Amino acid sequence: xxxxxxxxxxxxxxxxxxxxxxxxxxxxxxxxxxxxxxxxxxxxxxxxxxxxxxxxxxxxxxxxxxxxxxxxxxxxxxxxxxxxxxxxxxxxxxxxxxxxxxxxxxxxxxxxxxxxxxxxxxxxxxxxxxxxxxxxxxxxxxxxxxxxxxxxxxxxxxxxxxxxxxxxxxxxxxxxxxxxxxxxxxxxxxxxxxxxxxxxxxxxxxxxxxxxxxxxxxxxxxxxxxxxxxxxxxxxxxxxxxxxxxxxxxxxxxxxxxxxxxxxxxxxxxxxxxxxxxxxxxxxxxxxxxxx
Amino acid sequence: xxxxxxxxxxxxxxxxxxxxxxxxxxxxxxxxxxxxxxxxxxxxxxxxxxxxxxxxxxxxxxxxxxxxxxxxxxxxxxxxxxxxxxxxxxxxxxxxxxxxxxxxxxxxxxxxxxxxxxxxxxxxxxxxxxxxxxxxxxxxxxxxxxxxxxxxxxxxxxxxxxxxxxxxxxxxxxxxxxxxxxxxxxxxxxxxxxxxxxxxxxxxxxxxxxxxxxxxxxxxxxxxxxxxxxxxxxxxxxxxxxxxxxxxxxxxxxxxxxxxxxxxxxxxxxxxxxxxxxxxxxxxxxxxxxxxxxxxxxxxxxxxxxxxxxxxxxxxx
Numbered sequence: 014x015x016x017x018x019x020x021x022x023x024x025x026x027x028x029x030x031x032x033x034x035x036x037x038x039x040x041x042x043x044x045x046x047x048x049x050x051x052x053x054x055x056x057x058x059x060x061x062x063x064x065x066x067x068x069x070x071x072x073x074x075x076x077x078x079x080x081x082x083x084x085x086x087x088x089x090x091x092x093x094x095x096x097x098x099x100x101x102x103x104x105x106x107x108x109x110x111x112x113x114x115x116x117x118x119x120x121x122x123x124x125x126x127x128x129x130x131x132x133x134x135x136x137x138x139x140x141x142x143x144x145x146x147x148x149x150x151x152x153x154x155x156x157x158x159x160x161x162x163x164x165x166x167x168x169x170x171x172x173x174x175x176x177x178x179x180x181x182x183x184x185x186x187x188x189x190x191x192x193x194x195x196x197x198x199x200x201x202x203x204x205x206x207x208x209x210x211x212x213x214x215x216x217x218x219x220x221x222x223x224x225x226x227x228x229x230x231x232x233x234x235x236x237x238x239x240x241x242x243x244x245x246x247x248x249x250x251x252x253x254x255x256x257x258x259x260x261x262x263x264x265x266x267x268x269x270x271x272x273x274x275x276x277x278x279x280x281x282x283x284x285x286x287x288x289x290x291x292x293x294x295x296x297x298x299x300x301x302x303x304x305x
Numbered sequence: 306x307x308x309x310x311x312x313x314x315x316x317x318x319x320x321x322x323x324x325x326x327x328x329x330x331x332x333x334x335x336x337x338x339x340x341x342x343x344x345x346x347x348x349x350x351x352x353x354x355x356x357x358x359x360x361x362x363x364x365x366x367x368x369x370x371x372x373x374x375x376x377x378x379x380x381x382x383x384x385x386x387x388x389x390x391x392x393x394x395x396x397x398x399x400x401x402x403x404x405x406x407x408x409x410x411x412x413x414x415x416x417x418x419x420x421x422x423x424x425x426x427x428x429x430x431x432x433x434x435x436x437x438x439x440x441x442x443x444x445x446x447x448x449x450x451x452x453x454x455x456x457x458x459x460x461x462x463x464x465x466x467x468x469x470x471x472x473x474x475x476x477x478x479x480x481x482x483x484x485x486x487x488x489x490x491x492x493x494x495x496x497x498x499x500x501x502x503x504x505x506x507x508x509x510x511x512x513x514x515x516x517x518x519x520x521x522x523x524x525x526x527x528x529x530x531x532x533x534x535x536x537x538x539x540x541x542x543x544x545x546x547x548x549x550x551x552x553x554x555x556x557x558x559x560x561x562x563x564x565x566x567x568x569x570x571x572x573x574x575x576x577x578x579x580x581x582x583x584x585x586x587x588x589x590x591x592x593x594x595x596x597x598x599x600x601x602x603x604x605x606x607x608x609x610x611x612x613x614x615x616x617x618x619x620x621x622x
Binding site for chain 2: 045144145147149155156157159160161162163164236237240243244247248249250260263267270271273275278279282285286289290292293294297
């Protein structure tokens with residue numbers, strides 16, 4: 014028995030690697046995943062290279078040409094200040110695609126650390142943190158964020174940290190569940206026998222094995238982070254003027270849609286919708302591949 | 306069961322306390338002298354002191370917190386800085402308006418979501434299922450103000466079928482009110498549809514796959530009897546708690562939707578109070594909304610326990 018074991022382990026390793034490659038291939042064969050990925054990449058491209066490729070300066074007003082409908086000169090028309098809507102929509106990807114991923118990163122790092130602590134130590138630490146997490150999860154995110162933003166004053170840094178902190182408990186819960194299952198496995202026991210310290214076991218031994226669920230959760234959270242940043246910007250507590258941010262532009266122009274100036278909001282609205290749906294499709298693709 | 310009840314109740318109280326501390330702390334972060342901030346830099350120091358004394362902000366923080374909480378419990382929510390009137394009536398009026406909006410949204414989304422979930426589950430794996438799932442996923446993640454803007458443009462501005470403003474004339478009857486609330490409720494419906502449909506679908510598939518369903522089919526019961534009496538009854542259990550839990554998203558969504566449609570609900574009140582730094586109103590709004598939300602999820606858990614004999618008898622955990 015003890016002789017046979019290494020052979021099984023050796024045989025199992027390549028099978029696992031193959032399986033992972035198959036799963037990866039399967040993700041890339043999914044049409045919805047690819048569509049999502051392409052759209053996300055398009056907006057990332059706009060965020061990085063946008064300012065260099067747009068036809069007009071997104072901040073330059075031109076009051077003589079305010080509220081012009083879409084034309085050959087201004088593809089998406091101009092807004093109340095005569096700024097080119099097309100240029101603003103392209104460059105508008107920049108702030109939200111900086112803030113939302115940063116917030117997601119903070120919540121993922123924080124949530125992972127918390128989840129590892131809770132799942133590995135269990136007992137009092139788990140109970141204590143769990144109760145706080147439960148209480149935090151029981152509060153509407155937008156309300157908590159609004160409260161914090163009013164107290165701290167709206168700025169990009171506040172938005173990042175507020176969303177980062179409010180999303181961390183959600184990730185912590187997912188990570189905790191995975192760690193609870195993982196810590197019962199032999200390799201953890203082996204590491205404990207080698208007298209590795211707890212942090213080594215948590216971060217070097219267990220962490221790599223719980224990365225897939227963390228990746229899925231982080232991608233899903235990214236979608237919600239974009240949702241939250243856009244909503245907060247729309248009500249004036251997120252990204253601040255004069256950024257060409259989509260939510261902010263809609264909030265500045267939606268008072269005019271009754272008069273028929275649809276182009277000042279519709280393109281920004283479509284931009285937000287395509288980005289969040291695309292991120293969600295990518296998350297869905299990764300998730301269904303890992304579930305199989 | 307009683308242990309579960311007590312534990313659940315305890316957790317709700319902890320959450321409520323945490324929220325009250327957060328709502329209270331939010332106001333304390335503001336630059337120290339509230340009277341000075343309200344009256345401006347050129348006001349007489351005596352007037353500032355008098356106002357601080359009147360508002361009670363010259364007392365120690367813990368005393369202020371205890372005072373605020375004990376007044377709140379008996380329904381005295383303080384005086385609004387912005388309107389200079391008691392907060393409680395403002396909150397009550399806003400709450401009634403929001404309840405109307407939420408009710409219209411729920412009456413639309415619950416049947417639609419459950420129906421969507423059932424259709425998806427009965428066609429599991431086919432294009433209809435995939436289409437509904439993708440639609441639900443996408444609708445859930447699009448912010449309410451984005452779908453709201455598009456809906457306003459299409460149905461309000463271009464087709465002119467529905468009014469753009471959610472505010473109805475003063476003597477409007479119930480039907481007119483519902484007519485005005487249709488457009489604002491659809492974005493909320495879109496966000497909630499995905500969750501309800503997904504839960505129903507998952508519950509249905511599990512129930513369809515179970516032994517009791519197989520027994521019912523083998524007994525020779527007609528297809529619709531199996532679906533109605535055996536599958537749906539079990540499948541809808543998790544859906545019920547999701548519906549109640551989703552009030553969180555509904556409440557967050559209300560802030561945005563009521564701002565977009567200039568509707569005087571609790572979300573609109575919180576937004577106005579936040580913009581004007583009207584802390585008594587903001588605190589009262591946030592705490593009221595939080596309390597409702599906590600109550601809703603408590604009810605969801607109790608309802609779930611009542612309807613599910615496995616939990617009712619054995620006790621969870």
